[in-house]
Amino acid sequence: MQVIRPVGREAASKKYDLLSAMMAYALAGDQNRQRLILRLMALITTRYNWQRNELVMGQKEIARLWSVDERTVKRDMARLRGLGWIEVKRAGVRGRVTMYGLDIERIMLDTRPAWPNIGDDFIARLDGPVAPADTKVVPFRRPEQISADGLWGAACEYLAGEDPALFDAWIAGLADGGLEDGCQTLLAPSKFHATYVRTHLLKRLQMTLRRLDGSVSAVRIQCKTL
Structure with a gap:
């Protein structure tokens, strides 16, 4: 499996590959999985910095985006950290929110069982030559x-x-x-x-x-x- 690095000339297609894999994996699961992954996708598409692998957004902002309370934000962010899909790059302190990063390789490994639902062309593209x-x-x-x-x-x-x-x-x-x-x-x-x-x-x-x-x-x- 190639490791997706969403930078360079093919950055746009690689971003779509990641989001497509997440979407297919969510749709193949129950409503709890679907909701959790949809919430992460919302963070990625609105605030994620692809080049720096940084997601900086306060709990109040996340709660507003997700239309939930801050307790739900804490719970679901903890679930995503437990899955290994996100990691803390800089802990939050007073006056500064937590900075997260995505573990794209972990996401792609976990979503792989759902790739056939997207199509053989998707599998062939991502199972091409191994990274150097x-x-x-x-x-x-x-x-x-x-x-x-x-x-x-x-x-x-x-x-x-x-x-x-x-x-x-x-x-x-x-x-x-x-x-x-x-x-x-x-x-x-x-x-x-x-x-x-x-x-x-x-x-x-x-x-x-x-x-x-x-x-x-x-x-x-x-x-x-x-």
Whole structure:
């Protein structure tokens, strides 16, 4: 799956791709999902800065746009953060509202099951060549795939379904190092492998594990040889 970066000559079409994916995913769900995603789309289309990945809007303004009270705004923004669709880039303080950013990759991964409802052309366009950052760096030697049980086993099944190629190359070789005090340790077969996963995939691993087990607060990547 290509990572959408809504800048450059094709920025307009990429923005429509993101909004189309969100719309199809919303329509395929229940009314609660539809309402939540519609509200996020309203924020994106009215106040989101695509180039800077910034959404700056106070709770009172959001409540007015959504035609709800501020309690509902707090609840739904928390739900969106829990999904990983938005993240706090700058916490709000007195006189300054919170700045949010979108995790577009997370949104596209979550909405992928609804892409066929849009059409084969949409799928083909977004499943084109992998982004350069993923193609230039490959593991020196593909690690042996490790079977896992428990929480990490469930996470592996989830991640393999999201992106099989990425999973085979980088995630399948990680071993379960145990969960202690909310920190999940994963063991990589080499220092290079550990560094790559820590740099490029840590956020995705954290999000997946937290979705499966809310007690997970951190993920640590270590090399087996340490």
